[in-house]
Amino acid sequence: MMVAESLASNNKVLKIRNLSTHYFSRRGVLKAVDRVSMDLRKQEFIGIVGESGCGKSTLAFSIMRLIQPPGKIVEGEILFNGKDLLKLKDEEMRRVRGKEIGMVFQDPMTSLDPLEKIGDQIVETIQMHEDVDKKEALEKAMKLLESVGLPGDRVNYYPHQLSGGQRQRVMIALAIALNPTLLIADEPTTALDVIVQEKIMEILEKMKREGRSIILITHDFSLAAEKSDRILIMYAGWIVEMGDSMKLVAEPLHPYTKGLIESVPDIWLARKIKTMPGFPPDLINPPPGCKFHPRCPKAKEICKREEPPLIEVNGRLVKCWLYE
Template sequence: MLIEIRDLETQFKTRNGIVRAVDRVSVDFDVGEFVSFVGESGCGKTTLAFSVIRLIPFPGRITAGQILFDGRDLTRISENEMRTIRGKEIGMVFQDPMTSLDPLEKIGDLMIETILTHKKLSKDEAKEIAGDMLEKVGLPRNRLEYYPHQLSGGQRQRVMIAMAIMLNPKLLIADEPTTALDVIIQEKIMNLLDELRNEGKAVMFITHDFALAAERSDRIAVMYAGWLMEYGDSMKLVNEPLHPYSKALIQSVPDLWVDREIKPIPGSPPDLSNPPEGCRFRPRCSFAKEVCRREPPEVNVDGRTVKCWLYGVKG
């Protein structure tokens, strides 16, 4: 396995109490796999991604668990070592691309600078790589001379992807890389991510768009309120979801259920500083029973992991 996340816990210590944004999540995947993390807003997807590259914003921190990446535990290595992994071995495309581009710096200068901090090359060689990368994401080389504001949202997002893959990382984390883009550009970006998986990288794709995840991924991880509710083979999960939350999520997606009634999930996710006791999905779950007042176990069903009492007790 390229990455093994074990019982990971990331919390934000806020004035209103401790927010358990990622709560004992275990998940693993390998190179050549496209894994989508889905779930409603606020369920901990971005926090999980930030935990992997150890860029959790204040006041958050990893409080327990391990992230084994290529044999090293990323929760334990020094910041110096982490800095060499970030960018070089793990590339990340952030949810909001504007925040990571300096408006006063040309795209090319930023890319060249980044390449030179990691590789011993001449400036011309770095420029050559930067140009190649822009072409790979479908942008002309002359965009190296542009400032971020001269590009459209879709072009900026593609620059971010070029930056994330230019050092040839083993793992690419893409957090909602296509939100706010039109469908044609979205399709292009998804094709690019597909291609990266086929080249042998691992792709960790984060989205609230279940249809998009279903279309592309090898595996799907369904998150809810900081918990990993279900994880496993994408086809199986879409065709026969086990967790009531996965079922509800799928039924709320128009594209997957063209000939069926779309059913929005009633209610909304809990406040993570004060989650319901027992199963966090219980107040919205149509299968909830008495036992759900206790935390459900994580069980393995047919190669899938499910955190639900429906599968927890036999007989």
């Protein structure tokens, strides 16, 4: 993508080019991620926003190369600090995971081992990648817990003894245990209350200040708008709009972005919400042309026939025929 190239500056941590991840089901091929290109700069906090099924989690799992059959990455490049993750051997990729890219999942209860103490789980992760003895690793685990706002003695707790928010803090501690430069958080606060969410977000922002790049995947547009430097809007496997958070919210270009903003209740914008017509498409049989056209109030003839290009408008990228 020429345009994406021209927009990004030099200090890029992550460069994704033309990435497609498909799921091969009995009903047909589901294009969960469909030729996506994006960049992430050093110390940048990026928010990927979309509804369930838009491909945002699949994109994250593709970066980590954690896609399981019947899913498969079918094309594209994921350049991370210069190396193409898709060309690495499994063994090399395992070293990247955790050590260079950390990931926080939505449900901390299913990602933590219920039978093992918190401390042991962190120690195990550290010892897997670093040559340190148990005592040293345990000390590091305590420091990690403290860095996410938990008392160090929580190393002796089992996951069930912690609340949801505390467990998610443990997950972040695990994800940063090996000091990765990139942290991917997939809906880290979806199951949590707002106050706990705010505390988790504060930790992510601290991670950014310490020099890491952050990818926050969320369905909560206002959360992404508030916390991230840049926003990517995904719809039906495509990135339909991408740009500076403040500008994107102030002046959305893609009709989907605009519709989404107008349909979300907002505590401080005392306004009526507008219903967005229709529903997200079946990705095995997506509509021809622009996948959003059946729901689009501005759809033209060409939208029904041809896929829109990704166009640069005022420093923003938008995949829509309106701007051609």
